[in-house]
Amino acid sequence: MKKTLVSALTTALVVGAASTTFAAANPFSDVPADHWAYDAVSQLAADGVIEGYGDTTFQGDKNITRYEMAQMVAKAMAKTDVSAADKAMIDKLAAEFADELNNLGVRVSNLEKHADMVKWTGKVEYTYKSTRFDDSGYNNGKKRYNEDGYVFRLEPTAEVNEHWDVHARLDSNGDMSNDSTKETKLKRAWAQGNYKNFTAKLGKQALYTNEHGLVFDTTFSGADLTFGKDLKATLMAGRLSEEEDSEWKEDTANFQGIDLQYAGASKFYGGLGYYHLNSDYVFSDKSSAFDIYSEGNTYSKDKNEDTANIWTANLGYRFDGKNALWGSYANNTTADYGDTAWQVEYDYGNYQPVNKGSWGAYAAYRAMPAQTSLMGTYDGVQRGTKGWEIGAQYAVFKNVGLLVKYADGNTIGDQHNDFSRLFGRVELFF
Incomplete structure (x- = not known):
């Protein structure tokens, strides 16, 4: 039976769930960086499994046989200097193409039993933030405050069966300014089922919403069900703090x-x-949870509202593999003020930490009232503020990235206060 090379790569992605986290450099000119199979093509090419056609093209629509795919797997099995994660991917591929490999004289009996069932990835990041205000009435009378910290993160993944696996994230946070470790906690733990055009996640998991984190970039405990292929529908329900x-x-x-x-x-x-x-607590006058550079310390003018109903929309356009423009909008129909949040951003480049020398940059404008951007991304422009933000990322070495951001704007609401913020981070992946 024939299958396209693209579908073979799909198999590699599905049965090779233990592959390395980051993609390698892609040598093929006809596989753009925004192609859905880019990571798989890059990784298999970097490992010498795929060689292309000599003219820097990949020809992803070319039909190949399972026998030809097995030849690629056999070549990968012959390599001895592969990482543990790559070895797990190769073993699973070998189990998939066992009959063809046996015909080639490559013995893979019971190989799947010895495949690594658990993989570990993670990162170490050092972050520096410096925020300045023009009015010392904010932040306990201080016009400037700095944050200087680190995170050590472990993210194990364990296979349960061909469809289900479990994930976790363990973070240890520290404060560099006073040489202390603030906490070591299990931040996430969830089970994930992967089926054709359907994914289920159950447990404490990431919540990064489609408007590029304008409303939520946090975690929640509950269920996340995604249906579809090109057009996807996601249903979420649970508890959020x-x-x-x-x-x-x-x-x-x-x-x-x-x-x-x-x-x-x-x-x-x-x-x-x-x-x-x-x-009842967060969204009523019992709490000042939304008094972060914002209009007041109550959620609504009548002081009785305890709900949030937020509608969002996002739209983007990819000019090519390096240029993209997108925007997003959110409206909280329950809030009496600060009910509209929006952002627009232009991105350039193709920053990938695994590729030394790769880089990217962006420019954005964001308006993030605290009553609508409830738990969004605020490395630059912060919750309760609006303003311009620019940033850049650069892979100094393989799996070592440098991120810099700068924001300038003012608080939203009656108490106007200009601010600026510098954000810098060094991240090392493993």
Whole structure:
């Protein structure tokens, strides 16, 4: 039976779930960086499994036989200087093509029993932040404050069966300014089932919503079900709290959400979302949880609202493998003020930590009122503020990245206060 090389790579992605986390450099001119199979093509090419056609092309639509694919796997099995993660991927591929490999004289009996069932990835990151205000009435009378910390992260993945695996994330956070370790905690733990055009996640997991983190870039405990291929629908339900080191962490909100997102072969992508939260503590006048450079210390003018109903939309366009422009919008129909958040960003480059010398840069404008950008991304422009943000990323060495961001703007609301923020990070992946 014939199968296309692209579908063979799909097999590599599915049965090779233990492959390395980061893609290698891609030598093929006709596989753009935004192609869905880019990572698999790059990794297999870097390992000498795929050699192309001598003219820097990959010809991904060419039909190949399982026998030809088995030859590629046999070549990979002959390599002795591969990492543990690559070895796990090769073993699983060998199990998939066992009959063909046996015909080639490559014995793989019971190989799947010896495949690594657990893989470990992680990172170490050092982060520096410096924020300045023009009014010392904020931040306990200080016009400037700095943060200087590190994170050591481990992310194990264990295979349960051909469809299900379990994931976790363990973080150890420290403060460099006083040479202390603040905490070591299990941040995430979830089970994931992968089926054709369907994925299920159950447990404490990441929540990064489709509007590029304008509303949520955090974690929640519950279920996440995704259906579809090019057009995907995601249903979410569970419990959601403020950041774990927040003074409001004792309260949690009931959370439900739905996302519709298109990301097919077109250069355009986009989608819609809706999120509902209910919490008597966080969303009422009992808490100042939203008084972060914002309009006041109550959620709504009548001081009785305990829900949030947020509608979102996002739209992007990929000009080529390096240039992209996108924007996103969110509206909280429940909030009496600060009910609209939005951002627009232009991206250039192709930063990949595994590729030494790769880089990227961006310029953006963001408006993030605290009543709508509830738990969004705020490395540059912060929650409760609006302004310009620029940034760049550079892979100094393989798996070593440098990130720099700068934001300049002002707080949202009656108490106007200009601010600027410098963000720098060094990250090392393994």
